[in-house]
Amino acid sequence: MGTTALAGLGGCSLPTAADPGERWLEQARIAGQAFFVGFGDRRLEEVLDTIVASGASVIEGDSNMSDLLSPMALGQTLDEIAYVTEKAHERNLKVVWYYPALEVITPNGELQDSSMFKDNPSWVQYNIEGKPNVFYGSKEHWVDPGAESAWMCHNSPYRDFFFDRVRRLGHSGVDGVWCDVPLYMDTVVRWVCTNPYCNDKFLAETGYAAPTREDWDDVAWRRWIHWRHVELDRFCRDIYTANAAELPNLQIICETVPLDYNQATVQALAGDFLGADAKNVGHVWEVDSVSNDFGMKPANHDDWLCKIRMFKFAKGCDRGRYCWVFTYGHQELDAGLVMAAAVAAGCAPYETQTPKMTTTVGVAFRKRMFSWIAKHQRALFDAAPAARAVVIQSSSSRDYSDQGKAEAMYASLGIDADETYWQHNDEQLLSAAPYLSEYTGICKVLSHAKVPFLIQPIQTLRATYLEDVSLVIAPSLACISDAQAALLLSFVRDGGTLLFTGDPPGEKDEYGALRGENAFAKALVGLGSGSDLQSAAVGRGRVYLSRQSLGRRYLNQSSTSAFDTVKGVCDKAIQHAVEIDGPPHVHSEHSVLDTSHLIHLVNYQGAMQSAAATSAYPFTHRLEELDAELKLRFPLPAGAKVNTVRGLSPDPQTPDGPLPYELVAGVVTLSLRVVQYRVVEISLTEASS
Ligand SMILES: [Zn+2]
Structure with missing residues (x-):
């Protein structure tokens, strides 16, 4: 495949990304890539060059770390990870390697005598009925037929096994570990974990015996529900602290599936428990689409609102730290809008096509969005929210x-x-x-x-x-x-x-x-x-x-x-800083960077399913872009004067450029068109706050 030759740094001819700098976590643009055994040098160079050309700054590297690996296989994998990381670092790309925290897959584990669960039955999660949290076959899209998916108890001896492998992964040179799903999975059993290792800890800390049935009137049950949030939050922090002395700079990025909705009650991982004091641990939020196969194409108005709410919740949890989110989409139209909603909320995008991790909606799409985001990264990720x-x-x-x-x-x-x-x-x-x-x-x-x-x-x-x-x-x-x-x-x-x-x-x-x-x-x-x-x-x-x-x-x-x-x-x-007159399907955000006010406008009308179209999807439904016309009224803060008013947008129809406006009696007014995403930047000559 061809790559765009970019000017290298320091006379080097390698296509090289811009220096990601100190704030690489906050300003990340993430692309997933699988690197499997036998990935040749030539292919590796091509893939990395394509990632650079797409405007990404961080690679989510994926290999076979989901599988139960023998010590020899693990050694080989770690050597390959070290090699890929070195090549990525030569191009200024940061590397975060995927490693599931509590799921271990044994390929062909269903028929083999040996598997993670068969060899270590006391290491897995158990539910309130005493059933192990283990399944075989294709009950989830990432588990192949015949494979065993074992969900591990983080308080069992698996804990040291896992922390040791994180340590070894850290020594391969990666910048971070992408710790997938540190949670109580509910694919085949609900309400885990009652492994004795967890039960003993619950009893010691609360004085209650672990419950054996779901009963919301039972004080021990309710306490257990809360304790599970606390406990998984502690585990996420411990993934870093366990090896902090040896690997003080390693970042632990926990892939968190439940957002604020009710899956968080069942799976127990609640990202809102991780406060700003947590060191070197943060989130990448897997914000799912309405449909795994069709992304947000079948979404209606309220589905989009849920999406926006989830991104805003994620950012609220990650106050004072980076906030990474999956911007799952099926095609450009829905994926572009998902990314707009994420970025408007202050979240850094991980671009991939639903429901897989190391794909893309399209190289051209990724490049269009990522290059625009890179150009405006300070305005998008360093501005302070102005919401009251x-x-x-x-x-x-x-x-x-x-x-x-x-x-x-x-x-x-x-x-x-x-x-x-x-x-x-x-x-x-x-x-x-x-x-x-x-x-x-x-x-x-x-x-x-x-x-x-x-x-x-x-x-x-x-x-x-x-x-x-x-x-x-x-x-x-x-x-x-x-x-x-x-x-x-x-x-x-x-x-x-x-x-x-x-x-x-x-x-x-x-x-x-x-x-x-x-x-x-x-x-x-x-x-x-x-x-x-x-x-x-x-x-x-x-x-x-x-x-x-x-x-x-x-x-x-x-x-x-x-x-x-x-x-x-x-x-x-509230004394409203800005008044916006526009249709309900345009969501707005307001932030301030230095002396510039940034008003984000996200128009989801075009990507919104109507009730009448629902019965036709997924076979004939097509989304289309539908512009929104808006009016903005912005009273100038006392003493401020207008420097420039610009529209910033990744949409090809409305490229970055000045916006005409009127200034009457200290009030800026303007009309504008929003296709999917546009940021109005009102730059003032004097401090505005
Ligand atoms: Zn447990």
Whole structure:
């Protein structure tokens, strides 16, 4: 294959990527590549040159580390990884190598006498019924027929086996280890792990015996649900600390499949538990598509909102650190929009075609997107969010409300012809999950109202995160710890506005147990008992309470009164920095870099499935680009003058360039067209904040 010859550095003729610099993690553009045994030198050079030409800065390298390898096979693999890494480093590419944390595949393990599970039955995860978490054959797309997929208990002797292999992988010279799926898999059994190694630890730390059946009324069960999040979070940190003395610079990048939806309750890996203090460990989030085979092509409006919400949640979890996300798509139109939504949220893209890891939607597509992102990487990844509204996400409230019953990743149902669609029955839909639909509905109101917002997991909330925030919305925040409640109350007393919607707030603790006194009793005391919006002054701030599920009513019934109620509180609490007049299917974000305001506009109308088209996909459905026309109104901050106004866009129809605008009485107004993704950059001559 041919590659574009790029100017090498220092007289070297190798095609070489730009120096990735100190902030290579935050500004990563990631491409996956498989390197199998027998990969010749010539092929390796070609592949690496193509990756450089595509504009990637990081390789996710994949070989046979998923398989149970003999010591000799492992040695050979590590030699090859070291060689590939050296060649990639010559081209300025960073290398992160794929190694599943808790899944071990034994090829042909079904019929062989020896396999990971058969040789080490006490090392695997067990569920509450005592069944091992092991399966054979093609129950997942990455497990070949006849292979054994064994899910390992991280507290068993497997722990040292794994940490030692991470150590050896680290010594091969890679920059990081891509630790896939450190979680409790639920392909064949639910509710793990009750291996005695885990049970002993749970008992020692909580005083409860591990549960043997699912019972949400049982205090030990509820505690176990919470403990599993804590425990897997600790394990992710330990992957780094186990070898930190020998490999202090090695990055541990945990591939995290569940986002904020209910799979996190079942699989227990909850990325919101990893706070900003975690050292050398972070996330690459596998944000799935509605369909494994067709990406986001069959998605409807609310599915896209879920996608946007998940990216924003990921960024909220990774505050103060890099945030990598899969930008799975099927073809350019849906993949481009997925990447736009990710980048607008501040997430670094891993480009691949759903559902595989080392593919691409297209070399030309990757190059178009990555080169644009590289050109604007400071604006995209170093700008500070300017949102003044925060939506609180609460894993405890989700766990104890929704109880993992509906997966609720997306809003729409697939059709029978597409077996790879995530959800095939109503019980699995977003609408079947009370917590998640209230939380999503609030995000939908804010997105439609063009109110820029952040999603902040309550688990890692710090007082400093609320310093520039005017409004906190807490949908169905039933479960909360004393310390978390104190942070929100102090935010209000200092002048903030707090809006509660849905389930009564603060009735339970973080383990789902009813409290003697409501955690927000002091703030709620002045409120009446009606179902209309109630409000009371608290300190210098104000608390609002709606006993109605405003988010759910807007999500499921498009209730205008629910929308108006939430929007009304936003308008009272926030002095909007920018006003956007445009259709609901354009999502907006606002950030500030130096003296430039950046308004991100993501238009998902063209990639949105209509209800009428649903029955036709996947055989005849075609997406098309549909422009959106918008008007922006931006009152200049006091003392500021306009330097330039530009539109920045990876869309071929609207290349980067100046945007015409009017300036009247200190207000910038402009009209513009958005195909898929456009950033309005208003550059000021004086500091704007
Ligand atoms: Zn275990």
